[in-house]
Amino acid sequence: MNTTEQEQELLKGLAQNDKNAIEVIYRENYGAIQSFVINNNGSADEARDIFQEAMIVLYEKSKLPKFSLSCQIKTYLYSICRRLWLKRLQQLSKYSTQVESLEETIPVEEEIEDHEKRNEDFILMENAMAKIGEPCKSLLDAYYIQKKSMQDIAADFGYTNADNAKTQKYKCLLRLKKLFFAQYKNV
């Protein structure tokens, strides 16, 4: 079992996308989650999905400026997974028997709601990105997601100079924005 300091270190690492921290958390927690899902009507594939989602919830939480976890990572992940899995079972209307659970859990309703909202936003952006086409997608990806400099992008994409790349980038951004907000109108 980890000390509080070790747990804090792990969460700090997680907030910075540190793969070692992710791996340690995986190794210490995945087994319990997989057993839980499989013992409750699920498959190994579904367990992996659920665990990934819970990791994203934990990641988002670890990035908050005033972040503190009131319980152990293990308890937190387990509670999230349990809640997510119950929801999924309900959606699939597989939910018939009492869900087995011996572990301690904490209430996580709010977190799940936030997570679902974020997921929706993510999907809206992903859809808009998918519609925008090349070279816009790669260009925006390079600038806004990989955070490359305009000089590097100009060189990579074969623009004569950074200013040309910049103009192109703004054109693409404008298109993406239109596609993104168009989805709100359709909802």
Place this chain on the structure above:
Amino acid sequence: MDDLLLIEAVERYLNGEMPSSEKLLFEDLRKKDPEVDQAVVEHAYFLQGLDKFGTQKSFKHALHEVENKLLDEGFINDTLQLKGKAKVTNWWKKYQRNIAVAASIAGFISLLTIGITVSYTKKVGNDTYAILVGEIKKTNAQVNILKSKQDNIPVNPAAPVAPVVNFRATGFLIDGKGYLVTNAHVTSRMQNIYVENKKGNYYKAEAVYTDNNVDLAILRITDTAFKAITNLPYSIKKGTSDLGEQFFTLGFPRNEIVYNEGYLSAKSGNDGDSSSYQLTVSANPGNSGGPVINRNGEVIGIITAKDSKADGVVYAAKSKNIFNLLETLRKSDSKYQQVKAPTNSDLKNLDRVQQVKKVEEFVFMVVGN
């Protein structure tokens, strides 16, 4: 104000890149013109969304990498906690082997393997195959008799050794370092193997692993001219797919890549072979080894054969076999330690045309003699 100029100004303003004089002017404009103010708020919201999207995407990426590592190590194991079912699986594996033997005998005769080139089929002639189909249909008990007969049949009588390309089939990359999957019946017919991409570049390849039971082979491009590809857009599905699932295929029944679509019609292949699916799609000689891809961009199977009598009945090896093959390959030699199949697809939510565009450059024509 011009939209483009406006978002440029807003972005510089939000990033704090505006000189103070311009900033004052801009803030003034913002106060006076509600439209400009609205644009600033909207753009800030949008950029925030884009930024969140970016961070979440990079985190997901890191997560997938860790997961793949743990999967490769066997730390995450599909059969964990499944002691009860494991028995059934073991029993099934044993049984499967018997079926596979029977299927390979039956398959030899009743199926027309698709990997053969036009020139080959012309020489052997479809008629022979058709007659043999008739014979085996008389009774299944005669399988053994037929087997001995089969030994006498010159399987490949005209196998020419001339340095020309005699056979054509399909293969696709499963690891950007130059590893492809195709059918075992394709590589077994070839002494020299080449793969050709859609740009027309040829690379020399070798078969590093073949499994005749599931009719799959792994090729490695040995040519130094081949440049490793860092990211394959599709993934290989680990689980099984459901009846009715729609898919598309890409392959080389001609000298040019050909697209087709169909649906999954049975969860087992010829004669109940549980390692393959039955599909309804059109396939022709040359389609062998081609990927079967669902709408999420996951490879769910590899085309292996078609029924020579029934139209549109095609068999495909299940994609999870690829993982078994890779595992054995990795164990066989330390130099294959790093070979792994992509488990993350970038093709979700793309329309079909875009998906095909992204996939086609990784589908190769496998040719040889």
